Amino acid sequence: MIEVEHLTKRYRRATAVDDLSFSVPRGRITGFLGPNGAGKTTTLRVLLGLVLPTNGRATVAGHRYRELHAPLRTVGAVLEASNYHPARTGRNHLRVLASAAGIASARVDHVLAQVELSDAANRRLGGYSLGMRQRLSVAAALLGEPELLVLDEPANGLDPEGIRWLRNFLRSFAEGGGTVFVSSHVLAEVSQLADEAVIIHRGKLVAQQTVSELTLQAAGATRVRSPRAEELLARLREAGIEGDATESGVLAVHAPPERIGDLAAEAGIPLHELVADTGSLEEAFLELTAEPQA
Amino acid sequence: MNAFRAELLKATTTRLLLWFGLGLLAFLVLVLSIHIGSHDPGSLREPSTQRSTFAFAGIASIVAVLIGSLLVTAEYAHGTINQSFLAVPVRGRLLAAKLAAGIVVVFVLAALADLATLVLSELWYRGRGASLHLGSYTLAPFLGAVGASILAGGIGVGLGALIRRQTGTIVVILLWLLIGEGVISAAGDSARFAPGHVLGAVVAAHRISNAGDMLAVWPAVVVGLVYVAIFCGLGFLAVAGSDVPSRGD
Numbered sequence: 004m005i006e007v008e009h010l011t012k013r014y015r016r017a018t019a020v021d022d023l024s025f026s027v028p029r030g031r032i033t034g035f036l037g038p039n040g041a042g043k044t045t046t047l048r049v050l051l052g053l054v055l056p057t058n059g060r061a062t063v064a065g066h067r068y069r070e071l072h073a074p075l076r077t078v079g080a081v082l083e084a085s086n087y088h089p090a091r092t093g094r095n096h097l098r099v100l101a102s103a104a105g106i107a108s109a110r111v112d113h114v115l116a117q118v119e120l121s122d123a124a125n126r127r128l129g130g131y132s133l134g135m136r137q138r139l140s141v142a143a144a145l146l147g148e149p150e151l152l153v154l155d156e157p158a159n160g161l162d163p164e165g166i167r168w169l170r171n172f173l174r175s176f177a178e179g180g181g182t183v184f185v186s187s188h189v190l191a192e193v194s195q196l197a198d199e200a201v202i203i204h205r206g207k208l209v210a211q212q213t214v215s216e217l218t219l220q221a222a223g224a225t226r227v228r229s230p231r232a233e234e235l236l237a238r239l240r241e242a243g244i245e246g247d248a249t250e251s252g253v254l255a256v257h258a259p260p261e262r263i264g265d266l267a268a269e270a271g272i273p274l275h276e277l278v279a280d281t282g283s284l285e286e287a288f289l290e291l292t293a294e295p296q297a
Numbered sequence: 298m299n300a301f302r303a304e305l306l307k308a309t310t311t312r313l314l315l316w317f318g319l320g321l322l323a324f325l326v327l328v329l330s331i332h333i334g335s336h337d338p339g340s341l342r343e344p345s346t347q348r349s350t351f352a353f354a355g356i357a358s359i360v361a362v363l364i365g366s367l368l369v370t371a372e373y374a375h376g377t378i379n380q381s382f383l384a385v386p387v388r389g390r391l392l393a394a395k396l397a398a399g400i401v402v403v404f405v406l407a408a409l410a411d412l413a414t415l416v417l418s419e420l421w422y423r424g425r426g427a428s429l430h431l432g433s434y435t436l437a438p439f440l441g442a443v444g445a446s447i448l449a450g451g452i453g454v455g456l457g458a459l460i461r462r463q464t465g466t467i468v469v470i471l472l473w474l475l476i477g478e479g480v481i482s483a484a485g486d487s488a489r490f491a492p493g494h495v496l497g498a499v500v501a502a503h504r505i506s507n508a509g510d511m512l513a514v515w516p517a518v519v520v521g522l523v524y525v526a527i528f529c530g531l532g533f534l535a536v537a538g539s540d541v542p543s544r545g546d
Contacts, residue, residue, distance in 0.1 A: 044543060052386045053379060053541040069386035080383055083543070086376035088311055095310040103303035103384035143380060 004029040004151055004182045005050065010059035012045050012206075019045040021206035022059070027184050027199075029150075032177045034197035034214070035186035038292055042206035043186040047155050051080050063151060075104040079144030081154040085136070089129030093120060093139050096128060097146060106146050114142040118172075134165040141172065152176060154185040158192050170196055194218070194284035204292040217287040224255035227263055228276035235272045242266055300385045304368070304398030307377075313367060318406065321360050325413050328353050333421040341427040347435045350418050354442035355500030357410035361403035361446035362470055365453020368395050368402075369532075370463035378541055388537045396454045396529060403450035404443060411439040441502035444518060449496055451525035458532025461539075482510065495520045 005027035012020040020042040027033045037043050048054040050061040052068035063071065063078055071077050087096060097111040115121045118138040128136065137157060144152055152173070158166050173183050173196060187193050193200060193214070200217055202209040210217065224246070229235050232252045239246050239256060244263070246256035253276075256263055260279045267274050308314060332350060333341065340346050369392070372378035385391040415429075422429050429435075453470070460466040478493035488494055489512050498517035512520065 048541070048543060051383060053382055053543070055538070055540055071386070074386055075384055078383075082379055083376060086379050088371070088375045088377055090311040092310070095306070099303050099306050099310065100380055100384050102306050103300050103381065105299040 005061070005063055005184055006065070007046065007050070007061045008059050010046065010049060010061055011057045012042070012049060012054060013057045019206055020049070020056075023203060023206060023208055024059075025201045025208055025211050027182065027201070029182050030177075030180055031198040032173065032183040032185065032196055034193035034200040035184060035203075036188065036190065036193060036200055036288055037186075037203040037209075039188060041203050041292075043203065044155055045206075046203070047080075047082075047153055047184075047186060051078070051082075051153065073104070073147065075100070075106065075147035075149065077147070077149055077151065079147065079149040079152045081137075081140040081144050081152070081157050083155070087128040087131075087136060087139075090127055092125050092127055093131065093135075094124040096139065097143060100143055101146055104147055110146055110148075114145045117145060118142040119168075133160040134162060137161055137165065137169070141169070150180075151182045151184065154183070156186055156188070158187060158189050166192065190285040190288050200284065202288060202291050209291045210287075214284055218284055224257050225260050225263055226276060226278045227254040227256050227267075227274060228252055229254070229267070229272055229274050231272045235267055235270070238266055238270050238272070239263065300391055300394035301397050303381075303384070304394045305401065307372075308368060308398060308402050311371075313364070313371070314402065314406070317360050317364055318409065321357060321406070321410055322413055324356060325353060325410065325417060328356070329414065329417045329421060333418065333425065338425050338427050341422060341425055342430075344430060344432070344435050347418075347429060348438060351411075351414055351435060352438035352441070352500055354407070354410045354414040354439055355445055355497070357403070357407040357442050358445040358449040358496050358500065359474065360406060360410075361449040362453035362456070363467065364403055364406070365399045365450035365455075366457035366460075366466045366470065367453075367463065368399050369454055369457030370461060370466050373461045373542065374463040376542075379543070382541055389533055392454070392458055392529070392533050392536060395458075396451060399450045399454045400447050403446045407443040407446035410446075411442055414439070414442075437502040438500055441500040441514065445496040445499040445521070448499065448518070448521035448525055452492060452521075452528050455525065455528025455530070455532040458536050459528065461535070486510070490520055492521075492524055495524065 007023055007025050010020050010023045023046060035043050045054060049056045050063065050068065060067065068074060068078065094111060094115065097114065098108055101108055101111055115124050118141050120135060120138055120142060123131065123135060131139065157169055161169065170192065173185065177183050197214050199213050201211045227235065230252060232248060232254050236246055236248060236254055244256060244258045246254050249255050260277050264274065264277055329350065332353065336346060372381055381391055382388065419429055456470065457466050460469060474493055478491055481491045482488045488510055494510060495512065495517045498512040499514060499521060501511060502514045504513060
């Protein structure tokens with residue numbers, strides 16, 4: 004759905020994005036992770052045609068954003084919540100966008116209801132809370148009934164209720180067959196939401212994997228306790244699996260519990276304990292974006 | 298056409314036009330009161346005096362250049378330019394829509410300024426015991442005010458696209474009108490081609506150049522169109538070749 008190929012963006016001497024390549028599959032939720040200043044916003048803005056790349060390209064469904072026949076019907080974007088004219092009402096803000104994109108004005112009230120802002124539709128945006136403005140951004144993104152949602156740090160400044168609303172909303176959008184590409188540095192959010200994660204650091208790709216692969220990668224060893232631990236360790240090593248005896252009868256094995264359990268069963272070795280030391284996306288993220296020690 | 302409709306909607310869904318309209322009306326009340334009040338009744342009956350009175354409607358062109366610039370710079374100031382370019386990603390198309398909408402808006406504004414000038418002049422003339430004589434000679438500045446406002450609106454859109462910073466653009470416009478035009482007057486005959494002088498010549502609507510520092514109306518219109526083309530051309534190039542600003546990382 005999204006292809007980023009050898010994308011580079013330089014601002015005078017600073018390089019925000021450096022030969023970045025990745026793809027976002029259709030019909031899934033993909034998190035776009037990186038520390039502040041990693042180049043996430045720049046990448047998204049290049050994708051949306053707001054920033055001109057120095058090299059490379061970013062496309063949606065095979066086309067640059069500006070080449071899309073009906074951009075708002077293909078991509079819904081949620082950028083900064085501060086991009087509003089304070090004197091314009093919420094409804095008029097959406098009417099302007101709908102008019103520019105040739106979308107029927109009836110959609111305006113529909114999306115306002117969808118984001119639960121119907122009651123505030125005729126209030127000026129200067130009086131909206133941050134959470135309300137964020138919902139209005141989502142409403143604007145939904146105007147064209149797009150198949151792809153691109154969100155840049157959508158949870159920024161939202162209260163817990165707003166975050167829960169957003170999470171549920173994005174889940175239901177994805178369940179309906181939509182594709183979501185969401186940037187964030189709030190890892191807990193992404194780990195609860197995303198199927199895949201693209202991690203960048205200093206403008207470069209660090210990893211692109213499923214969230215479960217990443218957490219597995221960050222996981223510690225699986226703890227195995229058996230009365231025949233030494234025999235099990237030998238069998239595991241024969242199968243090419245690394246492990247160590249940590250205490251009497253206890254092994255720390257670098258493999259998923261399912262694999263260890265299967266091997267033990269084949270060998271008829273009883274297990275008294277088989278526990279995965281689950282890692283977190285946060286651990287994977289910190290590991291992948293760690294600065295090298297001087 | 299969608300982008301044009303959206304630009305008109307943008308212009309009419311904030312208080313921008315209301316405040317500019319009220320400001321223009323207040324200014325017209327002030328200058329017409331001073332102008333008509335300072336002439337004796339005999340002088341007021343002169344067609345040339347009436348023509349110069351009606352030429353005050355040309356103040357609309359100053360408001361027009363500000364409105365034209367704000368149609369672009371207000372979007373950058375509030376960040377709404379991001380959503381505008383998401384909806385209309387071909388930048389030249391969006392700016393062309395702004396130019397077209399700006400022309401419509403300042404046309405209406407100038408027509409209202411004409412009407413206000415006519416009504417206020419009629420009230421003052423009656424109060425001074427004189428009457429207006431409406432004819433092609435005295436009414437020509439009303440058409441000139443509309444033409445000058447359209448040209449000024451176009452220049453404003455181009456200048457706004459070129460500078461893109463709201464305060465900076467307004468400061469440049471005001472400095473030029475208050476100081477730049479005065480300084481350039483010292484340059485002699487070539488001052489006729491300065492933007493303010495050109496707009497003034499369109500408002501004055503003289504068929505032939507009657508003074509050394511002012512063009513006749515049609516040459517002034519042509520020079521005004523050249524200014525619109527230059528400012529809009531440079532503005533479009535500047536916008537097309539630059540990143541849309543963001544407050545993110």
